Amino acid sequence: MCFLCPSFLGVFLFFILPFAVVVKYAFTNAAGENVQFQNFVNLLKNPIFKMAAGNTLRFSAIAVPLSVALAIVLALMLECRIPMKSYFRSFFLSPMMVPVASIVLIWQVLFSYNGTVNVLLTAMGKTAIDWLNSDKAPLVVVLLFLWKNLGYNMILFMAGLANIPRELLEVADVEGASGAYKFFAIKLRYLSPTVLFVTILSLINSFKIFREVYLLAGNYPYESLYTLQHFMNNMFNALDYQKLSAAALIMAVCMVALIALLFAVEDWFGKDVEG
Amino acid sequence: MKKKHYFGRGVMFLLCLVFAVAFLLPTVLTITNSFMSESEINSNYGMVFETTTGGYVSKHVNLKFIPDKVTLSQYITGLVKSPAYLIKFWNSVILVAPIVVFQVAIAAVAAYSFTRWRGKVRSLIFFFYVILMLMPYQVTLVPNYLVAEKLGTLNTRWAIILPGIFAPFSVFLLTKFMRRIPYALIESAKIDGAGEWQIFTRICLPQCRSALFSIAILVFIDYWNMVEQPIVLLSDAEKQPLSVYLSSINAGEIGLAFAMAVIYMVPSLLIFLKGEEYLVEGIAHQGSVKG
16 A cells, blocks of 8 residues: 555655645745735736737647647658668757757857858848847747657657557458558547557656756746746746746646646547457 | 548648648757767857857857767866766766656555545545646745755755655656446456456556657656756755756857757657657557546
């Protein structure tokens, strides 16, 4: 029975208990008086918070589905019996081992105003874009995110594809099913648990991309790159624990809702596949 | 018909090749550029990085793969002339090694518990773990800071190691894997009179060998590249890992940064070469989110 104890004690001490303190901060002012929901009201009126929340939401909403879809495409591509398959697999995974610092260096070489991409653009007769300081900046970060995470997501989908019963696909072949039908009616159905799993992992990773953005552009990047993590980080540096805690709590509530939804979707989908 | 098939596969192969080049580019760049001399680096990339004096070294950025002259000077500067890098490297090792070992060990035990017994309370706890796992680091920043302050571990390695050990990430992944172990296997061991601990060590762990390795790799890569935690919890620059130091190398030393990044990549590379099969195998059996 007590197999859970070491882990739970640690989690309780290092995450849950201090989180209770965060909740307390969220409902008090700097002097420690109970202010009920005032911190939240202030926060929701705060234009910087709204911008940051919007940017985070937009980034995750674009990057996560994109990384799931492209990873499926890559996995299907490698599933065709092409030569050097295992080499390709390793190549796609290789970004995982590159240290963050050198990723950032290379992204700067590529996308700074005087960088390689702009050199190519001007050579083709187009105007240069200040990638990291314009509305195009999220695009650069999405690219970085995909480059970093597609490989592992692809591996997960390859495993999922390998678990589909062969007989099912053979029967479909015999019956003359089209490739599209096989994909949507059989493969995607069997991949649905993997899709949810990869979605959750990608969501975690989409929050972790802050590290790269922070190293690329510092505490105060271009507006379109300013995420909730920047906001919380800067509140932490400013010792404004009230705002930080309220923001953290809002984020936590959103996560609970999202995960509950994902679990419900899985229950609904998983029934006839898992058996 | 046959011909069309070959054609399709050829297109796939070319597409994969294009992707592969794009994926490999930064890795290859890092490695080849580490063998360039500082002056060559500066003339190639001087345009991008402002020097400390405020100006730019050159006018044209020049993405280059093959150095004019292969030199080890960056490595010599980093490894021989100043011991700072080696110390930081060692800092990384003693921060990350205990986190990886103990996080996976404690997670294995916890995952076994989540696998064997399921009830309302346990489901709720598991749900909590998933939520905690999803929280961006900035949310746990204040909790971690408060605990470190209370325990008096602020500015020591323990401030990073302890929360790292109990991070719920690998519990989630391992639970998902263990729930795939056929129940009959556990049941039959029980009938043969095995205790829970025996079932765990003799049946469960050998079954999850590759999953344990693959999760260890993921945890290693995550912590080997940590930046935010040390900045907040380990303000003492002497104790900070190389990942933080690498990111703060300034414009005058890009070449050095490349060389040290290659050195920093070596452990990941070795683990990858050894462990890629595990990474692939270990997840081959993962299933639904809830398990």
